[in-house]
Amino acid sequence: MVNPASADLNLWDEKAGWRSSLAAGGTPGGVDTVLAAGSIVMNELLAHSHGTASDWIELYNTTGQNINIGGWFLSDRNNDNTNIMKYEIPAGTVINAGSYLVFVESMTFGNPSAQGCNIPFGLSEAGETVYLQSGEAGLLTGYYQTEENFDASETGVTFGRYEKAELSGGYDFTRMISPTPGGANSGPLIADIVITEIHYNPPSGGAYEFVELYNRSDSPVVLMSEASTETSPGVFVTETIPWRLKGTEFEFPANMTIPAHTRILVARTPSLYSSSPCEVYGPYSGALDNSGEEIEIQIPGDQEYGKSRYWIPIEKVDYDDVAPWPTSADGGGHSLHRINANSYGRDCSNWNAAALTPGS
Numbered sequence: 001m002v003n004p005a006s007a008d009l010n011l012w013d014e015k016a017g018w019r020s021s022l023a024a025g026g027t028p029g030g031v032d033t034v035l036a037a038g039s040i041v042m043n044e045l046l047a048h049s050h051g052t053a054s055d056w057i058e059l060y061n062t063t064g065q066n067i068n069i070g071g072w073f074l075s076d077r078n079n080d081n082t083n084i085m086k087y088e089i090p091a092g093t094v095i096n097a098g099s100y101l102v103f104v105e106s107m108t109f110g111n112p113s114a115q116g117c118n119i120p121f122g123l124s125e126a127g128e129t130v131y132l133q134s135g136e137a138g139l140l141t142g143y144y145q146t147e148e149n150f151d152a153s154e155t156g157v158t159f160g161r162y163e164k165a166e167l168s169g170g171y172d173f174t175r176m177i178s179p180t181p182g183g184a185n186s187g188p189l190i191a192d193i194v195i196t197e198i199h200y201n202p203p204s205g206g207a208y209e210f211v212e213l214y215n216r217s218d219s220p221v222v223l224m225s226e227a228s229t230e231t232s233p234g235v236f237v238t239e240t241i242p243w244r245l246k247g248t249e250f251e252f253p254a255n256m257t258i259p260a261h262t263r264i265l266v267a268r269t270p271s272l273y274s275s276s277p278c279e280v281y282g283p284y285s286g287a288l289d290n291s292g293e294e295i296e297i298q299i300p301g302d303q304e305y306g307k308s309r310y311w312i313p314i315e316k317v318d319y320d321d322v323a324p325w326p327t328s329a330d331g332g333g334h335s336l337h338r339i340n341a342n343s344y345g346r347d348c349s350n351w352n353a354a355a356l357t358p359g360s
Contacts, residue, residue, distance in 0.1 A: 001017060001018060001019075002016075002017055002018065002019050003017075019034075019141075019142040019143050034143050034144070035063075035067065035134075035143070035144045036063075037146075038062055038146075039061070039062060039063050039067060039144070040059055040060070040061055040062070040067060040069060040095065040132065040144070040146065041059070041060050041062060041146060041148075041161060042057060042058070042059060042060075042130055042132060042146065042147075042148040042161075042173075043058045043059060043060035043100065043160060043161050043185065044058040044158050044159065044160035044161070044176065044179070044180065044181065044185055045057045045058060045123060045130065045148070045150065045158060045159055045160075046123070046156070046158045046179060046181075047123035047124060047125055047127075047128075047150060047153055047159070048123075048125035048153045048154060048155050048156065048157065049155070049156070050155050050156075053156075054104050054105045054106040054107075054110070055104075055105040055110070055122055055123040056102050056103060056104045056105060056181055057074060057102070057103045057109070057123070057130060058100055058101070058102045058103075058160075058181055058182070059095060059100065059101045059102075059103075059132070060095075060099075060100050060101075060161075061095040061096065061097055061098060061099055061100075061101075062098075063097060063098075064097045064098070065097050066094050066095070066096045066097055067094065067095050068092070068093070068094050069089050069093050069094070069095060069101075069134075070089055070090060070091040070092045070093045070094070071088065071089065071091055071134075071135045071136045071137060071138075072088075072089045072132060072133060072134050072135050072144075073085045073086070073087060073088055073089070073131075073132070073133045073134075073135050073140070074086065074087045074089065074103065074109050074130070074131070074132055075087065075121065075130070075131050075133070076121050076122075076123065076124070076128055076129065076130055076131070077121075077131070078129075078131045078133075078147070081140060082118075082119070083119070084131065084133055084140065085118055085133075085135065085138075085140065086109065086117075086118055086119040086120075086121050087103075087108060087109035087116055087117055087118065087119075087121070088116035088117075088118060088135065088138065089103075089116060090115050090116050100181075100182050100183065102181045102182050105122055105123070109121055110122050125152060125153055125155075125301070125302075125310075126152045126301060126310035127149075127150055127151045127152040127153070127310070128149075128150070129147055129148065129149045129150075130147065130148050130150075131145070131146075131147045132144075132145065132146050132147070133145045148173050149173070150173055151312065151313050152301050152310045152311060152312040152313070153175070153312060154299075154312060156179070157175055157176070157189065158175070158176045158178075158179045158180075159173050159174060159175060159176065160173065160174070160176040160180075160185040160186075161173055161185060162174050162176075162185065162187065162188045162344070164344070164346075164347045164349070165347055165349040165350075172188070172346055174188050174189075174316075174344075174346070175188065175189040175314070176188065176189055177189045188344045190216075190315075190342065190343070190344065190345070191297065191314040191315045192215060192216060192217040192219075192221050193213055193214070193215055193216075193221055193223070193258060193297055193314075193315065194213065194214055194216055194297075194315050194338070194341050194345055195211060195212070195213060195214075195295060195297065195315055195317050195338065195345060196212050196213065196214040196263065196337070196338040196341055197210075197211070197212035197335050197336065197337050197338065197356075197357065197358065198210075198211055198212075198288070198295065198317065198319055198329075198335060198336040199211075199329075199335035199336075199356060199358070200288035200289070200290060200292075200319065200321075200329065200330075200335075200336070201288075201290040201321070201329065201330050201331045202331075203331055203332070203333050206268060206287055206288075207268055207269040207272065208268070208269065208272055209267070209268040209287070209288050210265050210266060210267040210268065210273060210282075210358055211245060211247075211248060211265075211266045211288075211295060212263055212264070212265055212266075212358060212359065213245075213258065213263065213264050213265075213266065213297070214261075214262070214263045214341055215258040215259065215260055215261060215262050215263075216261070216341045216342060217260055217261075218260050218261070219260050220257050220258065220259045220260055221257065221258050222255065222256070222257045223242060223243040223252040223256045223257070223258065224240050224241060224242050224243065224252075224254065224255065224256070225240070225241060225243065225299045225300055226238050226239070226240050226241075227239055227240075227241050227300040227301060227302055227303070227309070228302040228303070229302070229303045229309075230302075230303060230304050230305040231305070232305060233305050241300040241309075242254055242256065243297060243298060243299050243300070244297075244298050244311070245266055245284070245295065245296070245297060245298075246294075246295065246296040246297075246298050246311070246313070247286060247288060247293055247294065247295035247296065248266060248268070248284035248285075248286045248288070248295070249284055249285045249286035250266050250281070250282065250284035250285075250286070252281070253281070256281075262278070263278045263359050263360070264278055264279045264280070264281060264359075265278055265279070265280045265281065265282075265358050265359050266280075266281050266282055266284065267280055267281070267282040267283070267284075267358075268282060268283055268284055268287070269282065269283055270282040270283060273358050273359070276358045276359035276360075277359045277360055278358075278359030278360075280359075290321060290330065290331070291320075291321055292318070292319050292320035292321050292322075292325070293318070293319070294316060294317070294318045295316070295317050295319070296313040296315065296316050296317075297313070297314055297315040298311040298312060298313050298314070299311070299312050299314055300312070315345065316345070316346050317345050317346060318346055319336055319348075319351070320348070324348050324349075325348045325351065326351065326352055326353035327353070328353040329353040332353075333355075334353040334354055334355060334356070335353070335354070335355075335356045335357075336351050336352075336353060337351065337352055337353070337354050337357070338350060338351055339351060339352060
């Protein structure tokens with residue numbers, strides 16, 4: 001049993017309730033030893049490298065004991081056993097207590113000549129999921145598994161674990177300030193343009209919704225980026241494409257610029273905020289969810305022939321209408337305010353609820 005003490009008795013009769021034993025032959029009359037969840041984690045990865053650089057995956061041993069991961073499997077698929085077992089970590093590979101281990105694509109999981117590389121794979125710059133599964137002697141054992149999902153990314157920007165103040169043990173797998181393979185993570189990369197106020201459930205109705213953005217940098221920022229478009233197989237053109245605000249479905253106008261240390265408003269009905277001390281943009285066709293949702297500032301990524309363009313989130317806020325998020329913003333007349341524009345925004349500890357200050 002995965003958890004013999006579970007209160008869900010249905011698990012005794014379901015596949016999800018069972019796992020392989022750690023030791024070959026099992027432990028008849030004894031207790032099987034397993035690793036606690038979170039013992040080995042995917043700590044950081046690079047999925048968008050160019051030129052001679054290579055993608056990589058970093059594992060971290062969070063425990064106080066050395067852990068042998070020889071025979072385990074790394075993959076970017078888990079739809080069947082063959083795909084789960086794309087790269088078998090060589091026998092005898094140990095991650096020491098509190099230590100890191102980096103797998104470089106060109107030398108390991110993406111190199112068909114490398115030991116243990118059953119099906120070469122690479123990481124997608126458009127975002128995907130990476131899986132780690134325990135194994136032994138070429139077979140899956142099922143006693144330990146973990147996975148990490150990551151978004152689309154810019155060249156050279158890594159994703160890594162970031163422990164949040166929001167709750168004990170809570171973490172995000174988010175963009176990092178700089179790559180640190182084999183060492184502690186550098187901390188979350190905070191965009192120059194951030195979300196600073198959200199009015200998602202106005203008492204007077206949805207027409208009064210708005211999202212406030214702020215340029216926290218010392219330079220003006222143009223809300224457009226270059227991206228590659230494959231117009232026919234093997235033929236690429238470079239385009240300059242405006243950013244967008246997911247959650248409102250608003251696309252910023254071409255060549256729009258936010259001056260240094262300046263705020264703008266994206267309003268569902270711009271005329272209602274014409275007296276605001278900032279530029280007001282809109283309208284937008286979407287509607288902010290009164291029960292909470294994810295708002296993202298997205299920049300364009302590349303577009304492969306016959307596929308949709310992928311979009312890269314550079315700023316995310318997952319607001320909610322229940323504690324620990326402040327609840328007076330849920331129809332009580334307040335809006336959500338970011339406490340510190342220079343600190344991580346995807347954490348409710350950096351938000352409070354107060355009277356509206358659109359553009360101030």
